[in-house]
Amino acid sequence: MKFWDWNFTFEILPLLARAALVTLEATVIGFVVAAILGLCFAIGRMFGPKWLSIPLAGFIEFIRSTPLLIQIFFIYFVFPEFGVEIDAMTAGVLALGLHYATYCSEVYRAGLANIPRGQWEASTALNMSTFHVFRDVIIPQAIPPIVPALGNYLVALFKDTPLLSAIAVLELMQTAKIIGSENFRYTEPITLVGLIFLIFSLIAAALVRAVEVWLRRRVTHS
Amino acid sequence: MSTDPSVAISPVDERSGPMVRFEKVMKSYGSLVVLNDLDLEVARGEKVAIIGPSGSGKTTVLRMLMTLERIDRGMIFVDGEPLTSMNRNGELVASDAKHLRRMRGKIGMVFQHFNLFPHMSALKNCMEAPCTVLGLSKMEAEARGRELLSMVGLGDKLFHYPSQLSGGQQQRVAIARALAMRPKVMLFDEVTSALDPELVGEVLNVIRKIAAELDVTMLMVTHQMGFAKEFADRVCFFYGGRICEQGPPEKIFVSPENERTRQFLRACLEAT
Structure with missing residues (x-):
C-alpha cells in the first residue's frame, strides 16, 4: 500500500470541497451571530441597567469558562429535553456564535471604553437619541481599532468548526472521517482537510488585514 | 403641560421672563462644594461672560444647563420651564428622558476641546443632528450646514475631516454644528483655551458675528478678559461656587468693588 495515493486524492476532493462549503457556511453564519450578539452583550453589560448588566456579566463568564464542545452537546442533546429540537447544523452554528460572542463582547468593550467622554457629551449637547449616538457616533469609532482582534476570533471560530463533527454535522472533519473509515485510508482526507483549513485561514487573515487598512484610511483620511 | 391651578411653580410668561434662571442651585462632589446656593438670571438675548479662578464653578454652570451634570438641590429654569424637573399632575417630579430631550433642544454648547466627530467631514458634523x-431632510440639513459653515468662514472646507483642520477651524466647525440645531441659548465653555494664541482671534471673530447677527442668548466661560469686556452685556465673577460680583463690563473691569475681583483681575493682568 502506497503512503500517498493521488488517484484516491482526486476522487475524494469533490466530496471534501462540498464539505468545505458547509464549514464555510457554519463559519460565516456563526461569526455574524458572534459579531452581532457580542456587540449587544458589550453594550448591555456596559450601559444597561443593573438587572441586565450583572446577570449578563455572569452569563458571559460562564460561557467563556466552559468548553465549546460541552456547549455544542448541551444545545444539541439537552435542549430537546426542554422541548427545543434543533437540527445539528443550527445547534452547532448557534453554539459557535454564542461562544465567540462572549469573546467578541470583551473586544467590543475595550473599543467602546476607548471612546473619549467628549464624544458622548457632544452627542448629548446635540440632543441625539441613544440609538443614534451609538449608531452614528460611538460604534463607527469603536469598531475600526478592534477589527484585528475580531479578525483573530473569526479565524479561531473557523478552526473550531471541526467540533461540529461531534454532533455529526457533515463539515470537513466529519466528511474526512467518513471517507477514512469507508476506505481504510486516513492519510489523504485528513491531510487535505488540514491544507484546506490552512488555505482558508490565510485568505481570511489577508481579508481582515485589507478591511483593517480600508477602515483606518476611512477614519483618519490623512 | 398641565393646566392644573395647583401647579407648584408659577407659570412664567415664556416671552418676557428670563431665558435662564438658577434658583439656589447646589452642587458638590463629595465634600467639595462646587456651586453654593447659586442664583443667576440671564435675560433673553443677553450675552453673559463668566469669569473667575479655576475651581470656582464656572464650567459647572454651563454643564448643568446642558444636562451633562446633575444638580444636588435647587432649580434651573430655561425659557420659563424647569429643566431638571417637570410638572406631572400638578407635582414637580424629576425630569424624564422625554422632557430632558425637549429642554436640551433649546440649548447648544461649544466645548473647550471641540469634540467634533472625527469620522465625519465638517459638513457631516453639522448635518448629523x-x-x-x-x-430635516438631507437636502435641508446640507443647505443649513453649508450656510453656517460659510458664516464661520469655512465654506471651502466642507468636506475636510477634523484631522485635516487647524484647532481654530475645528472650533469654528463646532460652533456651526451647535448653531445648526437653532438653539435659543448658546454655551461657550472656554472655547479658546485649547487653541494656539494665533488661532484665538478667528474663533472670537465668529462669536462676535453670531452675537451681532443672531438672536441668541449667550453664556460664555472665558479667560479672554479683553474679549469679555467688549462682547458681554454683563460679566459675572465667580468665586467659591457663587457669584461674587457682577455687573456691566465697564464696572467689573474698571472699578470692581469686591476685593477678590480686584485680586483676580490683577493676577490676570500680570499673566498677560
Whole structure:
C-alpha cells in the first residue's frame, strides 16, 4: 500500500470541497451571530441597567469558562429535553456564535471604553437619541481599532468548526472521517482537510488585514 | 403641560421672563462644594461672560444647563420651564428622558476641546443632528450646514475631516454644528483655551458675528478678559461656587468693588 495515493486524492476532493462549503457556511453564519450578539452583550453589560448588566456579566463568564464542545452537546442533546429540537447544523452554528460572542463582547468593550467622554457629551449637547449616538457616533469609532482582534476570533471560530463533527454535522472533519473509515485510508482526507483549513485561514487573515487598512484610511483620511 | 391651578411653580410668561434662571442651585462632589446656593438670571438675548479662578464653578454652570451634570438641590429654569424637573399632575417630579430631550433642544454648547466627530467631514458634523434629531431632510440639513459653515468662514472646507483642520477651524466647525440645531441659548465653555494664541482671534471673530447677527442668548466661560469686556452685556465673577460680583463690563473691569475681583483681575493682568 502506497503512503500517498493521488488517484484516491482526486476522487475524494469533490466530496471534501462540498464539505468545505458547509464549514464555510457554519463559519460565516456563526461569526455574524458572534459579531452581532457580542456587540449587544458589550453594550448591555456596559450601559444597561443593573438587572441586565450583572446577570449578563455572569452569563458571559460562564460561557467563556466552559468548553465549546460541552456547549455544542448541551444545545444539541439537552435542549430537546426542554422541548427545543434543533437540527445539528443550527445547534452547532448557534453554539459557535454564542461562544465567540462572549469573546467578541470583551473586544467590543475595550473599543467602546476607548471612546473619549467628549464624544458622548457632544452627542448629548446635540440632543441625539441613544440609538443614534451609538449608531452614528460611538460604534463607527469603536469598531475600526478592534477589527484585528475580531479578525483573530473569526479565524479561531473557523478552526473550531471541526467540533461540529461531534454532533455529526457533515463539515470537513466529519466528511474526512467518513471517507477514512469507508476506505481504510486516513492519510489523504485528513491531510487535505488540514491544507484546506490552512488555505482558508490565510485568505481570511489577508481579508481582515485589507478591511483593517480600508477602515483606518476611512477614519483618519490623512 | 398641565393646566392644573395647583401647579407648584408659577407659570412664567415664556416671552418676557428670563431665558435662564438658577434658583439656589447646589452642587458638590463629595465634600467639595462646587456651586453654593447659586442664583443667576440671564435675560433673553443677553450675552453673559463668566469669569473667575479655576475651581470656582464656572464650567459647572454651563454643564448643568446642558444636562451633562446633575444638580444636588435647587432649580434651573430655561425659557420659563424647569429643566431638571417637570410638572406631572400638578407635582414637580424629576425630569424624564422625554422632557430632558425637549429642554436640551433649546440649548447648544461649544466645548473647550471641540469634540467634533472625527469620522465625519465638517459638513457631516453639522448635518448629523439636524437629520436625526430635528428630522430635516438631507437636502435641508446640507443647505443649513453649508450656510453656517460659510458664516464661520469655512465654506471651502466642507468636506475636510477634523484631522485635516487647524484647532481654530475645528472650533469654528463646532460652533456651526451647535448653531445648526437653532438653539435659543448658546454655551461657550472656554472655547479658546485649547487653541494656539494665533488661532484665538478667528474663533472670537465668529462669536462676535453670531452675537451681532443672531438672536441668541449667550453664556460664555472665558479667560479672554479683553474679549469679555467688549462682547458681554454683563460679566459675572465667580468665586467659591457663587457669584461674587457682577455687573456691566465697564464696572467689573474698571472699578470692581469686591476685593477678590480686584485680586483676580490683577493676577490676570500680570499673566498677560
